[in-house]
Amino acid sequence: AQSVTQLGSHVSVSEGALVLLRCNYSSSVPPYLFWYVQYPNQGLQLLLKYTSAATLVKGINGFEAEFKKSETSFHLTKPSAHMSDAAEYFCAVRTTGANSKLTFGKGITLSVRP
């Protein structure tokens, strides 16, 4: 079985500060990993994905994430937060099996202070 843990439900940073959103996964087989962002009253938008190529993945809007197999982690970072980054962020995992499913973490709400 696969699962995702996103510790904490809310992170608050100052504008211009580093953003770090943590994600740990559990999977018995090599996973595909994703980060999605959701703005109020909207669907989910893909930020980036790991599919067993480079372990450091760059996404949209200046976000990046590093796959660390030894730590079973896929933390999301952005060097400098912008007010427009305030949203809810979801980490998700899917295994390579054809009958696997995309499993989401509980999500983290990011607030950005002026």
Added chain:
Amino acid sequence: KAGVTQTPRYLIKTRGQQVTLSCSPISGHRSVSWYQQTPGQGLQFLFEYFSETQRNKGNFPGRFSGRQFSNSRSEMNVSTLELGDSALYLCASSSSGTGVDYGYTFGSGTRLTVV
């Protein structure tokens, strides 16, 4: 390139009624997944269809059902609605069914309120 289209955008139903939600995937995508999002339970997987076949199903009661048509459009149906079915229902499409290529593209969702 048109995105994933979900209709209707908002819906209000009465307990005991049934509802059908529609999802049109990105052209060429053969996989459609459905998710229920609530503040308490987060994003929960309902089912996934690939080329008209249900490939995976989540832990929801039989009142929740779905289907996919030959043009890849999908519908989900909820019968005998309960207050707890109030949620945002999201549809996602993928060309490969694994998200390896372009990831999963989500629609804006259908907000269902059961009164």
